[in-house]
Amino acid sequence: xxxxxxxxxxxxxxxxxxxxxxxxxxxxxxxxxxxxxxxxxxxxxxxxxxxxxxxxxxxxxxxxxxxxxxxxxxxxxxxxxxxxxxxxxxxxxxxxxxxxxxxxxxxxxxxxxxxxxxxxxxxxxxxxxxxxxxxxxxxxxxxxxxxxxxxxxxxxxxxxxxxxxxxxxxxxxxxxxxxxxxxxxxxxxxxxxxxxxxxxxxxxxxxxxxxxxxxxxxxxxxxxxxxxxxxxxxxxxxxxxxxxxxxxxxxxxxxxxxxxxxxxxxxxxxxxxxxxxxxxxxxxxxxxxxxxxxxxxxxxxxxxxxxxxxxxxxxxxxxxxxxxxxxxxxxxxxxxxxxxxxxxxxxxxxxxxxxxxxxxxxxxxxxxxxxxxxxxxxxxxxxxxxxxxxxxxxxxxxxxxxxxxxxxxxxxxxxxxxxxxxxxxxxxxxxxxxxxxxxxxxxxxxxx
Ligand SMILES: *Cc1c(COP(=O)(O)O)cnc(C)c1O
Numbered sequence: 001x002x003x004x005x006x007x008x009x010x011x012x013x014x015x016x017x018x019x020x021x022x023x024x025x026x027x028x029x030x031x032x033x034x035x036x037x038x039x040x041x042x043x044x045x046x047x048x049x050x051x052x053x054x055x056x057x058x059x060x061x062x063x064x065x066x067x068x069x070x071x072x073x074x075x076x077x078x079x080x081x082x083x084x085x086x087x088x089x090x091x092x093x094x095x096x097x098x099x100x101x102x103x104x105x106x107x108x109x110x111x112x113x114x115x116x117x118x119x120x121x122x123x124x125x126x127x128x129x130x131x132x133x134x135x136x137x138x139x140x141x142x143x144x145x146x147x148x149x150x151x152x153x154x155x156x157x158x159x160x161x162x163x164x165x166x167x168x169x170x171x172x173x174x175x176x177x178x179x180x181x182x183x184x185x186x187x188x189x190x191x192x193x194x195x196x197x198x199x200x201x202x203x204x205x206x207x208x209x210x211x212x213x214x215x216x217x218x219x220x221x222x223x224x225x226x227x228x229x230x231x232x233x234x235x236x237x238x239x240x241x242x243x244x245x246x247x248x249x250x251x252x253x254x255x256x257x258x259x260x261x262x263x264x265x266x267x268x269x270x271x272x273x274x275x276x277x278x279x280x281x282x283x284x285x286x287x288x289x290x291x292x293x294x295x296x297x298x299x300x301x302x303x304x305x306x307x308x309x310x311x312x313x314x315x316x317x318x319x320x321x322x323x324x325x326x327x328x329x330x331x332x333x334x335x336x337x338x339x340x341x342x343x344x345x346x347x348x349x350x351x352x353x354x355x356x357x358x359x360x361x362x363x364x365x366x367x368x369x370x371x372x373x374x375x376x377x378x379x380x381x382x383x384x385x386x387x388x389x390x391x392x393x394x395x396x397x398x399x400x401x402x403x404x405x406x407x408x409x410x411x412x413x414x415x416x417x418x419x420x421x422x423x424x425x426x427x428x429x430x431x432x433x434x435x436x437x438x439x440x441x442x443x444x445x446x447x448x
Contacts, residue, residue: 003070010074049396054436057426058398060196060224064313065262071316072264072309080308082116083298091308092297094315102255103271105229105323107248113278114271115301116257116310120223123254123270125153126302127219130252130272131188132159133280134217138187141180143172143202145195147221162186168409169357170200172207181214188217191250193243194225197400197425199340199363201225201239205246218250223268226255227323228361231333234325238334239360252277257314260333260429262321267310335431336362342437343428350441352448356402356410356423362433365400367423368448374407374414378421385424387447395443400425 051061064072080088082095095116103112117123128140128150139160142150146163154161162184165176172191180186189211191202204220211218222229231237232244247253251273258267272278281300298304322328340359347355347366356365368380381399388395399422407414407421426440433440 003066006070007073007077011077014078052430054430054432054440055393055395057428057433057436057440058396060259060427060429062430064258064264065317065321067320068263068313068317072313075309075312076307078308080312082306082308082311083301083304085297087298087305088308091311091315095297095308095311098311098314098318099269099271101318101323102226102257102269106226106253106271107245108271108273111275112271112273113275113300114269115297116306116314117268117270117301118266118303118306119258119268120147120221120254120256121149121153121268122303123256123268124149124219124221124223125156126270127252127254127272128153128157128159128188129302130277130280131217131219132157134277135187137185139184140188140190141177141184141186142190142221143192143195145170145172145197145200146190146192147196147223150190150221160184168406170195170198172202174203174206174210177207177210181210181216186214186216188219188251190219190221192225193220193222193247194228194361196224197363198357198365199225199359199361199427200357201243201360204243204250208246208249217252220247220250220253222247223254223256224259225361226253227260227329228333228337230323230325230330231337234330237325238337249273261314261329262317262332263310263314266307267314332431333362335434336428339428339433339437340364342434343426343441346437346441350445352445362428364426364428365423372413372415374416374418374421377411377414377423378418381422381424384444384447388443391443391447393443395440397444398425398427399423 050056052063075091080091082088082092085092099114100110100112103114131140139162140150140154141162141164143166144163145166151161162180164180165173167173189207191204191207193201193204208218228239229244229247232239232241253271254268256268257263258265278300324330340362343364344355344359347353352369353366354369356367367377368384371377371380385397385399388397401420401422403420
């Protein structure tokens with residue numbers, strides 16, 4: 001894609017349409033100062049890890065697709081504000097369209113209520129706030145593998161948060177959930193289709209059934225895993241469809257286009273299945289208002305000013321990458337899952353590495369084998385990660401801390417000379433990882 005040319009042409013046409021004007025002298029800067037500031041700036045930017053490159057297989061990080069950048073920059077140069085329809089009519093329209101497409105992806109009926117947010121954190125805050133307004137005085141239950149934001153936001157909202165134990169694979173334990181439902185007044189259960197640490201999917205179908213029996217709401221934190229729902233669709237799904245299908249009947253849902261939707265940071269999304277929750281935002285508004293097409297985004301969002309460019313970038317990207325299992329975004333995500341399965345298979349066959357858990361999505365966890373004490377395991381994992389990133393031909397992984405319970409279960413023979421220990425974790429979220437696994441595995445094996 002010829003990038004800067006397209007952008008420059010669009011900007012020229014946009015400006016010329018409105019006639020000449022003279023920029024104010026106060027905004028002029030001397031070119032030599034631009035040059036030196038630019039040199040200093042770009043030098044500092046080189047201090048980043050190479051998130052775009054397959055050699056970076058550490059945290060949940062990757063750059064946006066070039067199409068998303070082009071879409072973002074074109075709108076950003078105009079700088080519409082999706083706070084109100086007048087702040088940017090075209091990008092506000094685009095926001096409604098992409099929000100509806102996301103709701104459609106989860107099999108929701110129309111119209112859904114929702115909007116884009118700065119990210120998953122604020123989107124979850126908003127969903128929990130609505131949960132509190134609907135069930136005041138009630139607690140929120142989330143698994144002990146849920147994102148830490150839920151515990152923190154319960155404190156922000158002064159709600160009781162109830163962590164629910166997980167099984168040894170990291171999924172919410174249903175007996176523990178039933179016990180908690182008897183013991184606490186729970187109004188909302190948070191399910192996670194794809195935990196941030198291990199990338200495992202809660203048994204959402206079973207949790208939804210339990211919640212319906214108890215008259216409790218369900219919120220899905222699909223910030224990371226939401227788009228994987230595509231791989232649970234179609235005739236020959238790559239992932240177990242049952243938990244993802246159940247997302248069609250949760251009450252609210254958060255998904256981050258800036259994680260697996262090819263977007264730059266600043267693009268989360270919150271959805272509410274029943275548009276009537278809109279009345280929670282503004283008691284003066286008529287209920288019908290929120291089911292009509294004239295949805296006023298500023299009135300159903302906790303954030304006021306929001307970048308129209310984020311909506312524009314997502315809209316443009318979705319023209320090119322449909323939310324489909326076998327074309328568009330589906331194959332992008334499938335490549336990461338294939339990469340994870342490929343690496344897990346190689347690790348299982350290796351005598352220097354041990355797989356911690358078979359990957360459900362695109363996160364692989366493993367550790368150096370033949371270690372007899374927790375302190376040695378922890379040190380060996382940290383040493384391996386560091387030596388890989390400091391090598392002349394580096395690669396980048398991350399670390400995951402296992403607690404006492406997980407270690408006792410997974411490594412019962414290991415001497416428990418400390419409470420917890422770190423192992424290695426790799427998020428294979430770029431499709432290029434599909435063809436980089438042999439290289440990554442060789443790097444790691446050689447570093448041992
Ligand atoms: C990343 C993540 C969040 C937080 O979202 P941000 O976009 O980083 O604010 C919340 N929940 C889950 C499951 C996540 O993976």
